[in-house]
Amino acid sequence: MPIGFHPSVEQYLETLYDLSEDGEIIIQARLAERLRHSAPTVSAVVKKLIQDGDITKSGRTIILTEQGLKRAQSVVRKHRLAERLLTDILGIEWYLVHEEAGLLEHVISDRVEQKIIEITGTPSTCPHGNPIPGLQGKRNTAEFRLIHGQEHKTYKLSRIGEILESDTQTLNLLYNWGITPSKNILLKSKTKSDDDTSQLLTVQTIKGINIINSKIAEQLWVI
Numbered sequence: 001m002p003i004g005f006h007p008s009v010e011q012y013l014e015t016l017y018d019l020s021e022d023g024e025i026i027i028q029a030r031l032a033e034r035l036r037h038s039a040p041t042v043s044a045v046v047k048k049l050i051q052d053g054d055i056t057k058s059g060r061t062i063i064l065t066e067q068g069l070k071r072a073q074s075v076v077r078k079h080r081l082a083e084r085l086l087t088d089i090l091g092i093e094w095y096l097v098h099e100e101a102g103l104l105e106h107v108i109s110d111r112v113e114q115k116i117i118e119i120t121g122t123p124s125t126c127p128h129g130n131p132i133p134g135l136q137g138k139r140n141t142a143e144f145r146l147i148h149g150q151e152h153k154t155y156k157l158s159r160i161g162e163i164l165e166s167d168t169q170t171l172n173l174l175y176n177w178g179i180t181p182s183k184n185i186l187l188k189s190k191t192k193s194d195d196d197t198s199q200l201l202t203v204q205t206i207k208g209i210n211i212i213n214s215k216i217a218e219q220l221w222v223i
């Protein structure tokens with residue numbers, strides 16, 4: 001096991017990276033929510049990350065330092081490469097690999113990482129469309145959340161947000177409904193839910209017509 005191996009610290013750096021990738025302002029409460037950790041636990045890890053020089057705080061906002069960003073990118077790269085290995089080489093369906101990759105990412109050495117890059121043909125994104133940092137993987141700046149799409153328009157799914165990646169059940173549904181990275185989605189209509197708290201989107205893919213709620217539609221990035 002590599003020296004300085006701290007899964008929880010790495011998990012925090014990874015989450016900070018994912019949140020900034022989705023353009024979210026990062027505050028401690030958001031970290032607690034995402035990681036499902038208690039406020040005191042989050043406070044303790046945040047304190048350690050500040051001491052180690054991985055993050056700074058501006059008011060309540062948490063910012064990754066250059067060192068922290070590098071460490072975060074390394075964990076995220078290993079995670080997304082592990083997902084590629086699991087889908088492309090081992091043949092596991094894309095809706096199942098996120099959790100497994102979460103275990104592997106902490107034990108992949110630089111040598112093994114290099115081998116995975118070679119064997120998977122230097123991929124630029126994970127199987128869910130999220131760019132692999134350091135491998136020319138860049139976010140498409142034209143992409144937006146499907147929830148903001150217009151009725152009767154067809155979009156291409158560019159990526160599934162990391163927050164949804166850990167929800168295997170929903171991913172399984174999306175898979176069955178043909179809502180797959182790089183495939184087209186026709187947004188047929190948008191209506192308010194019965195209790196008026198969210199929107200329901202009727203979408204059509206090659207697998208048929210289905211209805212998704214706004215929580216899911218917020219995590220589907222399209223172009």
Ligand SMILES: [Zn+2]
Pocket residue numbers: 080083098126127128129130165
């Ligand atoms: Zn992924």
